[in-house]
Amino acid sequence: MILTGAAFGLQSTVWITDGVLRALNRLAAPQTQLEQLQAFAVRCVASAEALADHPLDGVEPLSAGDLHHLQAASDQTLVF
Numbered sequence: 001m002i003l004t005g006a007a008f009g010l011q012s013t014v015w016i017t018d019g020v021l022r023a024l025n026r027l028a029a030p031q032t033q034l035e036q037l038q039a040f041a042v043r044c045v046a047s048a049e050a051l052a053d054h055p056l057d058g059v060e061p062l063s064a065g066d067l068h069h070l071q072a073a074s075d076q077t078l079v080f
Helices: 018-026 030-039 048-053 064-073
Strands: 013-015 043-047 059-062
Parallel strands (some): 013 043
16 A cells, blocks of 8 residues: 555556456455455546456456556556
């Protein structure tokens, strides 16, 4: 949480990449992996195409253009 800034009340968005969506969907309970982020009001987004193949509640689908805009407009980007 500290790395997202959410612990300090900063608006935070986590872009869940296609590979991470595939990995989460292989878990027995993928939704439980996102509960801590959602509890801190972290906005979770992913490619609309990837979510169509690997749906996950609480993850907002964005178009490729919207994801590009999000990346361009971000004040800080952290890659894990």
